Amino acid sequence: MATRIELNVDGKAHTIEADPDMPLLYALRDDLGLKNPRFGCGLAQCGACTVWINGEPVRSCITTVDSVGASKVTTLAGIGKDGKPHKLQEAYIAEQVPQCGYCLNGWLMTGAALLEHTPKPTDAQIRDAMAGIKCRCGTHVSILRAVKRASQA
Amino acid sequence: MTININRRSLLTGAGALTISVVLPGASARAAVFGAATRPELKPENLSTYITLNADGSCTAYWGKMDMGQGTDVGVSQMIAEELDLPIEKVTLMQGDTATSVNMGGASGSTGVQSGGKAMKSAAAEARYQLVELASKHLGVPADQLTVSNGVVSSKTDASKKVSYGDLIGGRYFDTQLTWNKQIGNALFVEGKGKPKAVSEYKVVGTSPPRRDVAEKVLGTADFISDIKVPGMVHARMVMPPVVGAEPVNVDEASVKDIPGVQIVRIKEFLAVAAPKEWDAIKASRQLKVTWSDVKPPFPEQKKLYEHIRNAKAIKRDDGKDVGNVDEAFKNAARIVEATYEWPFQSHAGMGPACAVVDYKPDGLSTVWTPTQKPHFGRDGVANALGLPQEKVRGIYAHGSGSYGRNDSGDAAAAAALVAKALGKPVRMQFMRAEGTGWDPKGPASVHTSRAAIDKDGNVTAWHFESKGFSRLDVNSNESEPAHTLAGQQAGVPLKFEAAFGAPEESYGFPAKRKAWEVVAPLVERSSPVRTSHLRDPVGPQIHFASESFIDELAFSLNMDPVEFRLKNLKDPRDLAVVKAAAEKAGWKPRTAARKEVRGDVLVGQGISFSQRSGSRCAIVAEVEINRSTGKVWGRKFTVGHECGIIINPQLLTQTIEGNIVQGTSRSLWEEAKFSQSTVTSVDWLSYPILDMTEAPEMIDVVLIDRKDLPPNGAGECSMRPIAAAIANAIYDATGVRQRQAPFTPERIKAGFV
Missing domain, CATH: 3.30.365.10 (Aldehyde oxidase/xanthine dehydrogenase, molybdopterin binding domain)
Structure with missing residues (x-):
């Protein structure tokens, strides 16, 4: 049964009525009208739904909304600083990375988190950190270029 | 320039009237050029493809599609080149049946080669018309004029100049083109204006960036799954456990605890809808359905290639022999032969397909779809809604990958069936299992290749045979119920087309035969291995x-x-x-x-x-x-x-x-x-x-x-x-x-x- 649930998303407080077992993804997309976490599989296999919870990348499609509590949820709209896009976003634009772009949310949220922890990742570290994200258009080599560019920015 | 001000104010007062006007300091002009409103969207009208805005920029309308590879940028470059405009001043609109004619959508890598060719030809005519107009306006013969950055000027007196914006900006070409009477990929138009020589190219061959990258990376772009319509419900499919099974009994009570849930059932087609997305998903999982008992229709997977080898060919294409193939094999000193096998493959887009249908039985309905072919897709949705095509508008929205005829057309048709049944706007999204399991597949096939070698070690003949499922169990156009899974589930039989292909090469062996055979689909309709185009079909x-x-x-x-x-x-x-x-x-x-x-x-x-x-x-x-x-x-x-x-x-x-x-x-x-x-x-x-x-x-x-x-x-x-x-x-x-x-x-x- 629907209960009252409070969420902190991109620095704003929200209250929704939802099933406690509803995945966070639907709270963000359907209740709050945010669009960047995307539905790709609902099985935590592709990464398209990734958000940060307290700064760590999490698959929102399998994270129940009642498990979030007072944690800070960050979406793609919230990873920039001082009104500017994240440097990884700037690098993706410079490298013209996406084709369809549906997977981008997962790559950007995971890649930006990687750069927070590991500002100068090696090629192997980038590949390992991104191993669980899918891209069907095959833009992998552009993604590698962009992460390297951002790490040098 | 006083000319501009006078002309602007004249236009404001003149509306759509064609009037004669004498401009101060210039020769008399025959008429104010063009039409005040966009002429009817017909293939023979120049305004269908090219318009010039008041600021001198160009808006072009393209009936093909870019799906993320930048084809639209390439075509914009071709248009900018012919109009002598910088690329930044050309905007290409695509994927809207209200603004463009059907040029085939994305299809067989023809975006630039046929779509760009037609747009280039239209742009060349637009330039021709503008230069002719400038000639009258400036009193300088057209062959004495040059165009740079959207400004037409005299080659000998640079002070004599006028911009595109001043000539026609904000009005519409009323010029007719010669149209080849084809729609789709083959559409072509031309006028009096001849395209430029390649030696004069400035924009073609450069690398301006894509237009959709920043909005996608910054997360501001709307994808299909972000489209919302007031009063919309979320829909999900309920699929049979055995291919071909029909729902015999649907227990509505099994989902009665879910707010606002509705069930739509048309023969094999079974969907649920609810105002909240999660409720629709829950309902699709919770709904108790008794399915008809049908015999499992597929061979064992390990016997797939055996099935293809043994199945009767329903169509054979012998191709056209080069030389005497049979004679060469008869006289061969030895024969080299090998057989190869390729499986069914899935489009497996990043997200399963989604479509939104805003059904208005007495007005203009709209379908938003990430299909490669919004015009044909619109026709299919009109068909499903039982409305004439002109009462439905098709609008492309970014999707999750597009490598051919994926599941997008199926989602649009399914959304239309639910929208019609419920009388409400519907957002249909498939779940992962439908996206990968039930999308149209690239066909499985077996290939046999043989070569005849003479005693001196020369290849005297090559014989290549393909045998497999057709590449077109469903047509890629989506314009008929038979082309879509939803249409087939609702009872329309598969409209099967037997088609395969042959190697494309220039090996100069003295004799060659390249043939193919197609076998019947494993299931007659609503099959998860129905085939259609997957990037570079076959x-x-x-x-x-x-x-x-x-x-x-x-x-x-x-x-x-x-x-x-x-x-x-x-x-x-x-x-x-x-x-x-x-x-x-x-x-x-x-x-x-x-x-x-x-x-x-x-x-x-x-x-x-x-x-x-x-x-x-x-x-x-x-x-x-x-x-x-x-x-x-x-x-x-x-x-x-x-x-x-x-x-x-x-x-x-x-x-x-x-x-x-x-x-x-x-x-x-x-x-x-x-x-x-x-x-x-x-x-x-x-x-x-x-x-x-x-x-x-x-x-x-x-x-x-x-x-x-x-x-x-x-x-x-x-x-x-x-x-x-x-x-x-x-x-x-x-x-x-x-x-x-x-x-x-x-x-x-x-x-x-």
Whole structure:
């Protein structure tokens, strides 16, 4: 049964009525009208739904909304600083990375988190950190270029 | 310039009237040019394609589609070139039936080669009309005028000038074009204006960036799944456990606790809808359905190729023999022969398909869809809604990948059926299992290749046979219920078209036969292995076989694979891409597998080549194979590519890179799996694709720019030779020939024993 649930998303407080077992993804997309976490599989296999919870990348499609509590949820709209896009976003634009772009949310949220922890990742570290994200258009080599560019920015 | 002010104020007062006017300081003009409102959207009207805005910029309307490779930028460059405008001043609108005519949508890599050609021709006519108008306006003969940056000026007196914006800006061309009476890919128009000489090009051949990248990266772009309509409900499908089963009993009470849930059932078609998305998903899982008892329709997966070999051919195409093939085989000193197999493959878009239908029975309905063909897709939705086409507008929205006729058209048709049944706007989204399990598949096939060799070691004949499922169980247009899964579930039989293909090459063997046979679909309708176009339809399977065989043939004649191709290919353009790839890759000649070992890995290099509808591509693959796991890494690819004149080298290169990675994924991992009841590869674990740890270290693209040739399609050509290049590299590394795709670790390891 629907209960009252409070969420902190991109620095704003929200209250929704939802099933406690509803995945966070639907709270963000359907209740709050945010669009960047995307539905790709609902099985935590592709990464398209990734958000940060307290700064760590999490698959929102399998994270129940009642498990979030007072944690800070960050979406793609919230990873920039001082009104500017994240440097990884700037690098993706410079490298013209996406084709369809549906997977981008997962790559950007995971890649930006990687750069927070590991500002100068090696090629192997980038590949390992991104191993669980899918891209069907095959833009992998552009993604590698962009992460390297951002790490040098 | 007083002229501008006078003309502007005159236009404001004059409305749509055509009036004569004398401009101060200039010659008399015959009339205010153009129409005040956009003329009817007809193929023969110039305004259908090109308009000039008040600020002198151009808005062009294109009836084809870019799906993320930048084709729209390429076409914008072609338009900017003809209009002598900077690329920033050309905006290309696409994917809206209200603003463009049907030029075929995305289809067979024809965006630039036919869609761009038509738009270029229209732009040339627009320039011609503008220069003629400027001639009257300035009192300077047209041949004494030049255009730069959208300003027409006298070649001899630079003070005599007028901008496009001042000439027509904000009004519409009322010029008629000669239209070839075709819609779709073949649509072409021309007027009096002749396109520029290539030697004058300034914009074509440069690399302006894509227009959709920033909004996608910054997260501001609306994708199809972000479209919302007031009063909309969310819908989900309920699919049968056994293909062909119909819902016999649907227990509505089983979902009565879910707020606002509604059930739509039309024969096999079963969907649920609810105001909240999660409720729709819950209802689709919770709904108790009794399905009819049907016999599982599929053969065992391990007997798939046996099924194809034994099935009756329902269509055969013998092609056109070169020379006397039968005689050559009769007289052969020896015959080389091999057979190759390719599985069903899924589009497996990043997200399952989604569509939104705003049904207005008494007004204008709208469908938002990420289809490749919004015009044909609109026709299909109109059909499902029972409305005339002009009462439905089709609008493209960004989707989750598009590599052919994926599941988008099925979602649009399903949304339309639910919208009509409920009388409400509907957002239909498939779940992952439907996206991978039930999307149209690339066809499975078996290929046999034989060569006759004479006593002196010359190839005297080549005979190539394909036998497989059609590439068009469902037509890719989506314009009829038979073309969509929802339509078939609602009872419309499959409208099957038997089609396959043959290798595209220029091997100069004295005799050649390239034939194909198509077998019947496994299920007559609503099948999860119904086939349709998947990037480079039947190209990868055919050329995996033909180009693997060319390698086998070379080695059987004790020749190096590159040397053999250079000796036997006859078209200079084919030779050029093979040479380009081999030289750039540092090809190492060999007459047998080298089986190089570097520690834990076996290392190999292989080449493959093909044409595609006029374009050419050769690929040298360098692979590393883990000796303990059998896993293949496509470490480096060197690509020689020629598609006529190059419009945008950067976007072409990235298009090729995408194909290399997707093609490697299809070669190494992808195989739709099925039980006798249904498809069982339904997510990223059961249908794995290449991941980042397996991405190539380097893709080195050598572009050959043939400025003397028209631009040719480049979206799919480089998909075609990859599988054979990898298989040939695996052979070089292991000495074991891979004749069945995908080249999974299990299959590679089996070859080690």
